[in-house]
Amino acid sequence: MSDDFRAGLIRWLDQHGPRARAGGGADAEVDTRPLAEQKAFQAALHDAGYAGITWPKRYGGQGLTNGELLVFREVARDYDLPVGAFVIGLGMPGETILECGTEEQKLRYLPKMLRGEEIWCQLFSEPGAGSDVAGLRMSAVREGGGWVLNGQKIWTTGAQFSDYGVVLARTDPTVAKHRGLTMFIVDMHAPGVTVRPLRVATGESPFNEVFLDDVRIPADAVLGEVGGGWAVAVVMLRHERESLGTIDRSRGNPLSFDELSAAAAERAGSAALPDGHRHALASLYTRETAVRLLGRLLREEQQAGRDVGARGAVAKLAGAELGHFAGEVALRILGAELAAPATPRAAAVVKAAITARGMSIAGGTNEIQRNVIGERILGLPKDPGIDRETPFNQLRAGTTGVERRN
Amino acid sequence: MRDPHVSLLPTPEQEMLRDTVREVVAERSPLAAVRQVIAGPGDYDDQVWLLLSRELGLAGLAVPEPLGGSGGGAGELVAVFTELGAGLVPSPLLACTLAATALQVVPGESATVRALAAGELIASVALTEQPEAGADWIPPAPATTVSRRDGRARLSGRKTIVLNGTAAGVLLVLAHEDGRNVLCLIDGADPGVRAVALPPTDLSRSLAQVDFADVPARVLDADVPAVLGRIRDVANLVLAAEGCGALAACVAMVSDHAKARTAFGRPIGAFQAVKHRAADMYTSWELAHAALREAVRLADDETRFGLAAATARALVSPAYLRAAGDTIQLHGGIGYTWEHDAHLYYRHAMSSHALCGDPDFQLSLIATSAGI
Numbered sequence: 097m098s099d100d101f102r103a104g105l106i107r108w109l110d111q112h113g114p115r116a117r118a119g120g121g122a123d124a125e126v127d128t129r130p131l132a133e134q135k136a137f138q139a140a141l142h143d144a145g146y147a148g149i150t151w152p153k154r155y156g157g158q159g160l161t162n163g164e165l166l167v168f169r170e171v172a173r174d175y176d177l178p179v180g181a182f183v184i185g186l187g188m189p190g191e192t193i194l195e196c197g198t199e200e201q202k203l204r205y206l207p208k209m210l211r212g213e214e215i216w217c218q219l220f221s222e223p224g225a226g227s228d229v230a231g232l233r234m235s236a237v238r239e240g241g242g243w244v245l246n247g248q249k250i251w252t253t254g255a256q257f258s259d260y261g262v263v264l265a266r267t268d269p270t271v272a273k274h275r276g277l278t279m280f281i282v283d284m285h286a287p288g289v290t291v292r293p294l295r296v297a298t299g300e301s302p303f304n305e306v307f308l309d310d311v312r313i314p315a316d317a318v319l320g321e322v323g324g325g326w327a328v329a330v331v332m333l334r335h336e337r338e339s340l341g342t343i344d345r346s347r348g349n350p351l352s353f354d355e356l357s358a359a360a361a362e363r364a365g366s367a368a369l370p371d372g373h374r375h376a377l378a379s380l381y382t383r384e385t386a387v388r389l390l391g392r393l394l395r396e397e398q399q400a401g402r403d404v405g406a407r408g409a410v411a412k413l414a415g416a417e418l419g420h421f422a423g424e425v426a427l428r429i430l431g432a433e434l435a436a437p438a439t440p441r442a443a444a445v446v447k448a449a450i451t452a453r454g455m456s457i458a459g460g461t462n463e464i465q466r467n468v469i470g471e472r473i474l475g476l477p478k479d480p481g482i483d484r485e486t487p488f489n490q491l492r493a494g495t496t497g498v499e500r501r502n
Numbered sequence: 503m504r505d506p507h508v509s510l511l512p513t514p515e516q517e518m519l520r521d522t523v524r525e526v527v528a529e530r531s532p533l534a535a536v537r538q539v540i541a542g543p544g545d546y547d548d549q550v551w552l553l554l555s556r557e558l559g560l561a562g563l564a565v566p567e568p569l570g571g572s573g574g575g576a577g578e579l580v581a582v583f584t585e586l587g588a589g590l591v592p593s594p595l596l597a598c599t600l601a602a603t604a605l606q607v608v609p610g611e612s613a614t615v616r617a618l619a620a621g622e623l624i625a626s627v628a629l630t631e632q633p634e635a636g637a638d639w640i641p642p643a644p645a646t647t648v649s650r651r652d653g654r655a656r657l658s659g660r661k662t663i664v665l666n667g668t669a670a671g672v673l674l675v676l677a678h679e680d681g682r683n684v685l686c687l688i689d690g691a692d693p694g695v696r697a698v699a700l701p702p703t704d705l706s707r708s709l710a711q712v713d714f715a716d717v718p719a720r721v722l723d724a725d726v727p728a729v730l731g732r733i734r735d736v737a738n739l740v741l742a743a744e745g746c747g748a749l750a751a752c753v754a755m756v757s758d759h760a761k762a763r764t765a766f767g768r769p770i771g772a773f774q775a776v777k778h779r780a781a782d783m784y785t786s787w788e789l790a791h792a793a794l795r796e797a798v799r800l801a802d803d804e805t806r807f808g809l810a811a812a813t814a815r816a817l818v819s820p821a822y823l824r825a826a827g828d829t830i831q832l833h834g835g836i837g838y839t840w841e842h843d844a845h846l847y848y849r850h851a852m853s854s855h856a857l858c859g860d861p862d863f864q865l866s867l868i869a870t871s872a873g874i
């Protein structure tokens with residue numbers, strides 16, 4: 097069963113998918129290939145039976161098992177598929193609609209999402225609510241038969257080309273912060289939606305700020321229950337951790353063992369590598385291998401029907417720490433060249449090392465992952481906190497104290 | 503049916519074996535009993551060893567059925583050693599397993615292997631000559647020498663860091679003869695063999711220095727580099743399993759303590775300074791464990807097993823050492839007392855870090871295997 101699937105997939109990808117290359121799109125924060133190319137590829141991928149592998153057929157999926165999904169992810173690691181625009185939508189809003197949406201929502205949105213006809217983003221973080229995302233301020237007020245949304249979101253990947261977004265907003269500020277939230281589906285083309293690029297430390301703008309000013313949405317745009325937004329958010333955050341934690345790093349990553357070994361060999365020329373470099377690279381090999389294997393192990397356990405619980409947080413944390421470690425190895429190997437990168441390879445390494453600092457913040461900081469591991473896996477007590485039972489409108493949130501003036 | 507060459511997950515039979523060993527360890531060799539062994543004259547508890555080796559058949563676990571064993575493989579070894587490591591159970595099983603691993607591929611040694619598999623014989627491997635157990639744990643040019651008189655081989659020299667060297671009835675010795683390295687078998691009871699127990703860092707592990715003075719030796723008809731490579735790789739697998747089990751035991755100890763111990767009006771596990779360190783310990787276990795599962799999966803793949811086993815070992819050794827140190831730290835003062843078990847694990851972690859190839863040795867091996 098699985099072998100036929102693998103063979104067919106490899107045949108198809110060899111014909112249609114570009115191979116992984118150094119500095120390729122799969123591990124970059126943003127896929128720079130034209131949207132039209134990505135949409136055409138996603139539709140072809142769906143036609144060939146490789147999109148929505150585990151999703152039910154009535155929503156456009158293939159109705160297969162995690163076994164086929166596992167094979168797909170392993171095989172896809174050798175290619176640099178032009179699907180960056182769909183990763184967020186399929187991995188988070190899509191999975192969440194599948195789990196929490198109404199039948200009408202699933203039938204309306206999932207098939208078009210799978211074919212790449214409609215692109216999705218998620219709107220969670222706010223300037224004043226990052227790790228403490230339940231402290232968000234985006235307001236949703238009932239008006240007529242629907243809702244009116246006001247507020248600002250940040251760190252929204254793909255908002256500039258998204259057709260829909262899933263937005264977490266506050267519908268009741270008079271109850272404790274986790275209890276007054278509701279999840280909505282918002283049309284990103286609706287009047288009052290403004291998307292602005294956000295420039296990050298690499299100098300690129302892979303994320304956006306999104307402003308919602310009096311954006312009107314219908315009553316059936318509620319995802320889950322009114323006031324039950326946090327439960328839906330937990331589902332979405334779980335999918336985020338899992339999708340970030342179990343992504344196989346592609347072979348073209350500039351901070352991978354293969355790439356840094358090639359860089360080291362290039363610098364050494366005909367001389368042997370210094371022992372220190374060999375050991376640093378070998379250590380990178382062990383950590384990179386372990387992160388990849390942990391992702392595989394978790395997928396296998398899921399496939400075997402076991403509850404992996406919050407262990408996606410472990411994979412997410414380990415992947416982020418691997419990036420930091422690889423950045424340190426790169427500094428040792430490339431030496432002075434990293435102070436002024438003269439080759440494309442060195443420039444890619446510098447960029448990847450800076451990107452790695454973002455990976456330990458995006459999708460839940462390393463510190464939040466450690467809380468999740470400590471509390472949900474090891475069963476350690478939560479910090480009692482002073483904010484859990486207090487009505488939201490009596491809390492202080494965001495950055496308080498002395499504001500920096502420019 | 504799960505294919506062990508494809509899946510990283512243990513088989514149901516291997517999980518049952520692990521559970522059985524876990525129950526036996528809890529009942530017959532809890533840490534209080536381990537402390538009695540440590541305080542007593544013997545290297546291990548004879549009754550526990552009888553139970554493990556004969557009743558549970560662990561001595562013949564990885565010995566093929568035609569040679570009297572149960573024909574298990576890496577998955578069974580890992581199941582067993584994970585639990586023995588978690589309980590710091592003193593036993594000669596590691597020494598016997600390495601000896602059996604080597605001897606089962608040598609023609610003409612089936613009688614010795616049968617005796618090992620039946621739990622009737624304790625054997626060990628004597629490779630190391632310098633006190634450093636790192637890069638030279640398998641010396642490329644051993645000073646221990648085989649010479650021939652009247653056509654009979656005799657062995658002279660000194661080996662050290664020999665696992666259960668004082669208890670071994672048979673020793674597999676790496677030596678030098680006429681410009682080549684040889685492996686030979688020595689009767690541990692021969693009057694020319696003098697084994698002296700070394701003061702062990704890890705109180706649960708028995709190590710010896712063994713002197714050989716013109717001792718009759720049987721030189722094995724063996725592909726020496728291949729046998730040594732097999733010993734090295736199986737040692738990596740088994741020690742990685744032991745370390746993984748012990749690391750998990752440290753995580754459990756720390757979690758339990760962090761929930762029970764109260765300071766500043768709340769359980770200390772609620773403080774992120776404690777919680778995050780515990781989370782890091784757990785994460786290091788998950789990574790090492792995943793690599794260990796890969797080594798099991800590739801155990802029958804001669805071209806890939808060595809790299810996979812060294813990778814698991816290179817991850818486990820430092821992770822366990824750090825976790826065992828953190829276990830003392832997170833327990834505070836009580837963790838630094840002799841009565842607390844934390845130092846037993848820290849000692850075991852230090853010893854396991856150094857034995858049979860330290861991480862530098864493993865990293866060199868990995869670098870070469872991975873093509874750099």
